[in-house]
Amino acid sequence: MNKTENQNINIKNWQQYSFADIFDIEKGFYNNRPEQDEKEKIPFVSASKYNNGITDYVNKNNTKIFKANAITVVNDGNSMAHTFYQDKDFTSSHSVNILRIKKDFDVGLTENIAMFLNTIIYRERDRFSYGRKWRFERMLKTPIKLPSKNGKPDWQFMENYIEKIKSKIKYPTKDPVLDTKRELKTKNWKSFNLTDLFKISGSETTPLLELEEYGRGNYPYVTTQATNNGVEGFYNFYTEDGGVLTVDSAVLGYCSYQSYNFSASDHVEKLIPKFMMNKYIAMFLVTIINQEQYRYNYGRKCSQDRMEKGSIKLPSKDGSPDWGFMENYIKSLSYSSNL
Template identity: 45%
Template sequence: MNKLVKISDVFDIKYGNSLELINLEQCKSTDLHSIPFISRTEKNNGVSSFVFERIDIDSNPSHTLSVAVGGSVLSTFYQPLPYYTGFHVLVLYPKREMNVAEMLFYAKCISSNKYKYNYGRQANKTLKDILIPENPSINLIDRLSIYKTEIEQKLKQQPLITEKFDLNKSNWKSFLISDLFQITGSKTTPKQDLEDIGKGKYPFVTTQATNNGVDNFYDEYTEEGNILTIDSAVIGYCSYQPFKFSASDHVEKLIPKFKMNKYHAMFLVTILNLEQYRYNYGRKASQTRLKEISIKLPSRDEEPDFKFMENYIKSINYSKVL
C-alpha cells in the first residue's frame, strides 16, 4: 500500500497574495498582460476573473497548486499560468520534480478531504497535516499522462469542416422562441433526495451559470435529454443538456419542435445567452416572458436556416470535440 504522508512533506506551503478584486483592474483573458485571479470558488479552476498584471505585485508561479482554506474549503486546482490570489488561498510548491499528471493527482487527493470542513471550519492551520500518498503509482500516472495527451491532441484537431462562414446578419429574421420550442417547466428534485439516492451518471441541472448549469451527477433522472434549459431565477442562463437529467427549482425546459442536433444547440444557446440583458432579480426569464420573446437567426425562405447554423459551428475551432 502507498505510504501516507503529510502535505507539508510533499509541498512547501505559502500564502498567496491576499488581494481584493475590487482593487484590481479586470480585463479579458485575451488582453495583453492579463493574469488569472484565483479566489475561494470551487468553479472554473478557481478563476473568478482576469486582471491586468501590476509591476508592484509579484505573481504566484505557474506549475503550483492553489488551495482555498476558506469559503469553498479545500477547492484545489493545478495552475498552469502565473496568477494572483484573493484572501484565504494558499499556494503549494512541489518539493520534488513533478509532471502535470502528478500535480493533478495531488489536487484531487487534497480536494477529496473537503468533507472534513465547512464554512465554520477553515483549513489554514490544518492543511499541512492532511495525509496524502507519498508517491502516486506509476501505472496511475502513466494513465493520467496518456489521458492528458489525448485531450491535448483533440484540442489541436482541425474543425470538422474547413470552409469559413460569414455571420452576415443582414439576412437574419426574427423568430418567436415559442415557435421553435415547447416552453415548459422541469420537475423539481430536492438535492437531498438525490444525495440519498447516491452519485451516478445523470447531471443535476441547477440555476448556476457555470459548468453548463450542472451541480453534480446522481443515479436519478426526471427529464429527457437533447433539450435546452434556462434558469428562471437569476440571469436567464441557457445551456444545452444532451443527456437525461434531474433539475432544481426554476429550471425551464425548451423542447425543440424541430430535429435538433448538438451543433444547432450550440448556436442557439449562444444566441439565447445574448438575451440575458433582459433579465435580473426583479425580471425573471419566466415561461410567460420566454413565450413572448423573439430572437434573430439566420434564415432561408423565411424559415430558420438550421443547415447554416450547423455548418457554422462545425467550422469553428474545437468542433471535433463537441
C-alpha cells in the first residue's frame, strides 16, 4: 500500500525570494584544471557530487583563489545543483557558481546555515537539464523559498534547526559488538541458489517528480546508483516494505540492504528473504552478492532472469547456510556497534 506522512517542517508560511535577493554570486573560473600540487592543498572544486565537490588540489601560485566560507553549486552536467559548504580557501572550475550571503543582511554564513541552504538549493535541480544549465544569469533569477521573520530570512531558525538535528546524531565508534574475532575460511563454503534463499521480485517504479509532490520526509528513494546505499533522497512516501535487499538490474547488480520502508526508481529489484534476516546477516550477504558484479556489464545486465538462475557461496552447516556464523562474523568487525 502506498503511504505518506506529514512533513517534519512546516513551509507553508515561508517567503519567496530570488537568489539575487539573498546571495552575492560569483562565476567559477577555470575551463581547465590548474597545475596539480597536493603540498599546497588548495582544493579545486568542480562539477562533482562527491567529496564536497573537490576533485583535486592545485598550486596556489598564479591561481584565482576564492575565500573560504562560501557555498558552491554545480551549474552543469550530471552533478547539476549539488551544493557544498567550503570552509577553506579554494579555487573552482567554470561549472561551479560561488554563493555568499549578501552583506546587507549582516549575518555570517555559519556551517549550520550553509547546511540548511544547501538542502533548499539542491531541491531546485529539477528545473534544469543539459539543455538548460544553471549558469550565473539563470541563477540570479531563480526563486527560492526560505523561513522568514519580519520580511527577512530567519537565519536564527535555520541555525537552530540544523543544530537540533546534529544533537540527535549518534557519532560512530570503532567498537565491535563481539570481542571474539571470527576467521573466514571459504574453502568449504557451499553454493546456494538465490531462489532457495530469496523471493526475487520487482519494485513499483515511482517517478521522482511524483515524490517531489509528496515532499521531503523519512522514507528512502532507492535508485540504481552504486553509492550511498542506492539512496537518492528521502520523501514522505513509500511503496515497498523494508527488511529486504535491493539490486540494480540496469547495469552491474549493485546490492544494498534496505532496513526501512522505501520507494524506488526503475530497475530496482528486491530480494525478499525466505529466512530470518537481521541487519548483520544482511551486511554479510550484501558483500557476497556485490562480489558477483564482475559477471555483469551494459551488454549483460543483472536482470531478474539472471538472478533467478544465479547462486552464491556461503558458510554452511549441515548442508544449510550458517546464519549464526555470518551474524557473528559481522558483529566481530570494528564499527559493527554502529549498525
